[in-house]
Amino acid sequence: MKDVAARAGVGLKTVSRVVNSEPGVTPDTERRVQEAITALGFRRNDSARILRKGRTASVGLVLEDLADPFYGPLSRAVEEVARDHGALLINGSSAEDPAREQELVLALCARRVDGLVVIPAGDDHRYLEPEISAGVATVFVDRPAGRINCDAVLSDSFGGARDAVAHLIAHGHRRIGFIGDQPRIHTAIERLRGYRAAMSVAGLPVNEAWMSLGATDPSRVLAAAEAMLSGPEPVTALFAGNNRVTVTAVRVLAARPGRAALVGFDDFELADLLSPGVTVVAQDAAQLGRTAANMLFRRLEGADEEPRQIVLPTRLIARGSGEIPPAHRVAS
Amino acid sequence: MKDVAARAGVGLKTVSRVVNSEPGVTPDTERRVQEAITALGFRRNDSARILRKGRTASVGLVLEDLADPFYGPLSRAVEEVARDHGALLINGSSAEDPAREQELVLALCARRVDGLVVIPAGDDHRYLEPEISAGVATVFVDRPAGRINCDAVLSDSFGGARDAVAHLIAHGHRRIGFIGDQPRIHTAIERLRGYRAAMSVAGLPVNEAWMSLGATDPSRVLAAAEAMLSGPEPVTALFAGNNRVTVTAVRVLAARPGRAALVGFDDFELADLLSPGVTVVAQDAAQLGRTAANMLFRRLEGADEEPRQIVLPTRLIARGSGEIPPAHRVAS
DNA sequence: CTGAAAGCGCTTACAG
DNA sequence: CTGAAAGCGCTTACAG
Numbered sequence: 001m002k003d004v005a006a007r008a009g010v011g012l013k014t015v016s017r018v019v020n021s022e023p024g025v026t027p028d029t030e031r032r033v034q035e036a037i038t039a040l041g042f043r044r045n046d047s048a049r050i051l052r053k054g055r056t057a058s059v060g061l062v063l064e065d066l067a068d069p070f071y072g073p074l075s076r077a078v079e080e081v082a083r084d085h086g087a088l089l090i091n092g093s094s095a096e097d098p099a100r101e102q103e104l105v106l107a108l109c110a111r112r113v114d115g116l117v118v119i120p121a122g123d124d125h126r127y128l129e130p131e132i133s134a135g136v137a138t139v140f141v142d143r144p145a146g147r148i149n150c151d152a153v154l155s156d157s158f159g160g161a162r163d164a165v166a167h168l169i170a171h172g173h174r175r176i177g178f179i180g181d182q183p184r185i186h187t188a189i190e191r192l193r194g195y196r197a198a199m200s201v202a203g204l205p206v207n208e209a210w211m212s213l214g215a216t217d218p219s220r221v222l223a224a225a226e227a228m229l230s231g232p233e234p235v236t237a238l239f240a241g242n243n244r245v246t247v248t249a250v251r252v253l254a255a256r257p258g259r260a261a262l263v264g265f266d267d268f269e270l271a272d273l274l275s276p277g278v279t280v281v282a283q284d285a286a287q288l289g290r291t292a293a294n295m296l297f298r299r300l301e302g303a304d305e306e307p308r309q310i311v312l313p314t315r316l317i318a319r320g321s322g323e324i325p326p327a328h329r330v331a332s
Numbered sequence: 333m334k335d336v337a338a339r340a341g342v343g344l345k346t347v348s349r350v351v352n353s354e355p356g357v358t359p360d361t362e363r364r365v366q367e368a369i370t371a372l373g374f375r376r377n378d379s380a381r382i383l384r385k386g387r388t389a390s391v392g393l394v395l396e397d398l399a400d401p402f403y404g405p406l407s408r409a410v411e412e413v414a415r416d417h418g419a420l421l422i423n424g425s426s427a428e429d430p431a432r433e434q435e436l437v438l439a440l441c442a443r444r445v446d447g448l449v450v451i452p453a454g455d456d457h458r459y460l461e462p463e464i465s466a467g468v469a470t471v472f473v474d475r476p477a478g479r480i481n482c483d484a485v486l487s488d489s490f491g492g493a494r495d496a497v498a499h500l501i502a503h504g505h506r507r508i509g510f511i512g513d514q515p516r517i518h519t520a521i522e523r524l525r526g527y528r529a530a531m532s533v534a535g536l537p538v539n540e541a542w543m544s545l546g547a548t549d550p551s552r553v554l555a556a557a558e559a560m561l562s563g564p565e566p567v568t569a570l571f572a573g574n575n576r577v578t579v580t581a582v583r584v585l586a587a588r589p590g591r592a593a594l595v596g597f598d599d600f601e602l603a604d605l606l607s608p609g610v611t612v613v614a615q616d617a618a619q620l621g622r623t624a625a626n627m628l629f630r631r632l633e634g635a636d637e638e639p640r641q642i643v644l645p646t647r648l649i650a651r652g653s654g655e656i657p658p659a660h661r662v663a664s
Numbered sequence: 665c666t667g668a669a670a671g672c673g674c675t676t677a678c679a680g
Numbered sequence: 681c682t683g684a685a686a687g688c689g690c691t692t693a694c695a696g
Binding site for chain 2 (some may be wrong): 031041043044045046047048050051056058065066067068069072073075076079083088089090091092093107109110111130131133134242247250251268269270273274275281302307
C-alpha cells in the first residue's frame with residue numbers, strides 16, 4: 001500500500017479510500033491510484049484490516065464429520081446465511097472427540113471469528129465461558145451446550161423417537177429394539193427417553209437387551225442388531241437412532257429372512273426407493289443450520305436477550321419398513 | 333498482552349515466549365505470567381500473529397456444493413491433511429456459478445490463505461494469475477484449471493465413461509442415452525467423449541437425441557430421461573454422468589414399466605441395496621481430496637516443480653442395473 | 665478533497 | 681534469562 005501511494009504520488013489514506021471505494025476522491029486521483037495498484041499487483045491484506053477493524057467477517061462451524069450426509073445440508077445452510085452477511089465460513093470436524101472439539105473451537109476463537117456454530121461432541125463447555133464473555137457469539141446446533149447457558153437449536157428428539165416407537169407399537173410390535181449413539185450425546189439420551197416413554201405409555205415391558213447405545217460404526221451396529229434379532233426374546237422391530245445406524249440396520253435386515261420392521265431417525269436420500277421403503281422420523285437439517293445461523297447473526301447485530309433454545313418439530317414419514325407386522329410366531 | 337506484561341511485571345517479549353511456550357523463561361517468571369493471563373482472561377489474537385508471521389496456517393477450499401454427498405468425503409479428506417499440517421480450512425460453495433467461484437477465491441486470497449484447493453465452476457482462471465505469482469499455492473480438483481497452467485488432481489472421466497458405455501454395449505445395448513452435467517464443466521465433456529468413444533469402437537451410430545448436457549437438477553434430468561426413453565428411437569440404457577443425475581435416473585426408471593439399464597458415474601451410499609443394485613463407475617472422492625491436499629502442502633513446503641496433473645483411475649462396479657439386457661422389442 | 669500520525673496486537677532481530 | 685524498539689499492513693480520528 002505504501003508502494004502504491006508512493007507510485008501514485010498520494011497519501012496512504014487516499015489509497016485506502018480507493019481500495020474501499022469510499023467517497024471523497026477526485027476521479028483523476030482515483031485513476032492514478034488504480035494504475036499504481038495494477039502496475040504493482042497490489043492485493044489488500046485482510047489480516048491487517050481485520051486487526052484494525054476488530055471484526056473478521058468470518059464464522060466458525062464445528063461439526064462431527066463433514067462427510068456425514070446429515071451435516072452437508074446443515075453446513076450449506078449456515079454458509080448461505082453467512083454469505084448473506086458477507087462472512088466466510090471456517091470449519092472443522094471434531095470426529096466426535098470432545099478434546100478435538102475443544103481444540104478446534106479454541107483455534108477458531110484465537111482467529112477471532114465473529115461467531116461460532118457448534119455441533120458439540122463433548123458435554124462440558126465451560127471452556128467456552130471466557131470466549132463468550134469476551135464477545136464470541138455462539139449457537140449450538142443439534143445438541144445443547146453442556147454446563148453453560150447458551151443458545152441452541154435442536155430437533156425434537158424425544159418427541160420424534162416417541163412417535164417412531166408408538167408407530168411400531170400401533171403396527172402390532174411389542175418387542176422393539178433401540179440402537180442409538182453414544183450415551184455422552186444428548187440426542188442419544190433423548191431418543192432413548194422417547195423410546196421408553198412410548199413403551200411405557202403402551203404398557204409394554206422393556207428388556208435391557210433391547211437397548212444399545214454406542215458408536216455408530218457399522219460393526220458395532222451390526223453386532224447390536226444381530227444380538228437383538230436373535231436370542232431367546234428376539235425383537236420384531238428396530239428403531240434406529242440416527243441415519244448412520246439406519247443405513248447399517250437396512251443392510252442387516254436385507255440379509256436376514258423374515259423381515260423385522262424398521263423406523264429410522266433422520267431421513268436420507270433414496271430411503272423411498274429401497275424395498276421396502278424406509279419409514280423415518282425426518283428432521284430438517286438445512287432448517288436447523290439456517291435457524292442457528294440467523295440466531296447467530298442476530299446476536300452479532302447486538303441482540304442482547306437471554307440465551308434461547310429452539311426446538312424444531314420432526315415428521316414421521318411412513319414408507320413401508322415401519323408398517324411391517326410382527327412375524328407370526330411372535331404375534332401376541 | 334501489554335496488560336499481561338504490566339501485571340506480571342515483565343516485558344512483552346517474555347509474555348510472548350510464555351504464550352508460545354518458547355524456551356528461555358524461568359519457571360518462576362512463567363508462573364507469574366500464567367497467573368496474569370488467567371486473571372486477565374487473556375486470549376492471543378491470531379490475526380496479529382498472522383500479520384507478523386506472514387503465514388496464516390489456513391487453506392481455502394472452494395467447491396460446488398457442500399451439501400452434495402460427493403464433496404463431503406472430499407472435504408473431509410482435505411481437512412484431515414490440513415489438520416496434520418496444523419492448518420484450518422476455510423470453505424465455500426460456488427453453487428456452480430463462475431462469478432461466485434471467483435468472488436470466493438479472491439476473498440480467500442485477500443485473507444491470505446496459504447493455499448487453495450479449488451473445484452472450479454468456471455473455465456477461465458486467469459484471474460488467479462496475480463495471486464499465484466504472489467505465492468498462493470493452488471491445486472485444482474475434479475476439474476482442471478482453465479487457461480492457466482496449474483496443479484490438478486482428476487478422476488479418469490474419459491476412461492470411466494468409456495468403460496461404462498462399453499459395459500452396456502457388452503450386455504446387448506445399441507441405443508444408449510447419456511445425461512451429463514453442463515458443457516462448461518470439464519468432466520461433462522470428458523464423459524461425453526468417453527461415451528462417444530465406446531459407441532464408435534463398437535461401430536454403433538449415435539443419435540444427437542441420445543445426448544443431453546445441462547443442469548443436474550431433478551426436473552431437467554427427468555425431462556431428458558423421459559425424452560430419451562420415449563419417442564421413435566427410444567434408448568434401452570442410460571449412462572448417468574454423475575451422482576445427482578444417477579439418483580434422478582433411478583427414480584425415473586423405477587416409475588416406468590420394462591426397465592431400461594443404467595450405469596452411473598460416481599458411487600453412492602445404498603446403491604447396492606436398491607433393486608436392482610445400481611451399477612456404477614466409482615471414483616474415490618476422499619482419495620481425490622487427499623491427493624490434492626498433499627500436493628498443496630508439498631508446494632507450501634517449497635516444492636518448486638512444474639505444475640502437474642494427476643489422474644486417478646475409476647472402477648466399474650456391476651450390481652445389476654447395468655446388466656439388464658435390452659427389452660425384447662428393441663433387441664437388434 | 666487529501667494526508668500525517670498513531671495504533672490494532674502481535675513477532676523479529678537485537679542488545680544486554 | 682530478559683526486554684526495548686521497530687514493524688507487519690492496514691484504519692481511525694483528526695487536521696488542513
